[in-house]
Amino acid sequence: MSNVEIVRALYAAFAKGDMQAALATMADDVVWTEAENYPYADRNPYVGPQAVLEGVFARIGADWDGFAAVSDEIIDGGQTIVSLGHYSGAFKATGKPMRAQFAHVFRIKNGKIAAFQQYADTLGTAMAMRS
Secondary structure, three states: OOHHHHHHHHHHHHHHOOHHHHHHOEEEEEEEEOOOOOOOHHHOOEEOHHHHHHHHHHHHHHHEEEEEEEEEEEEEEOOEEEEEEEEEEEEOOOOOEEEEEEEEEEEEEOOEEEEEEEEEOHHHHHHHHOO
């Protein structure tokens, strides 16, 4: 599987709600970093797939209806893959919809995601979360 295919597999698994397949794309010691000022950056960095599952993915599932992370473009930089896309969903507590741009930077090593850095529209997300 190419590095781009690994990243695509992560998005596909997340879209299907298959968290085990999503976690399988990650190295055992993956370092996952959410964007500064993003709601899930409070526990940065997340180390290991289980930390990502509990600290990011499970919290997103609990907080959002119809949450999606859609990659609109993937840039192949070899071991560094950049994904440009957008998030969407409705924050459960407010019912407000959100559409926010993101850039994801993945570092691939030995066929697994070794590191992830999120850059995101924190204002767009925060506005949906405000009552």
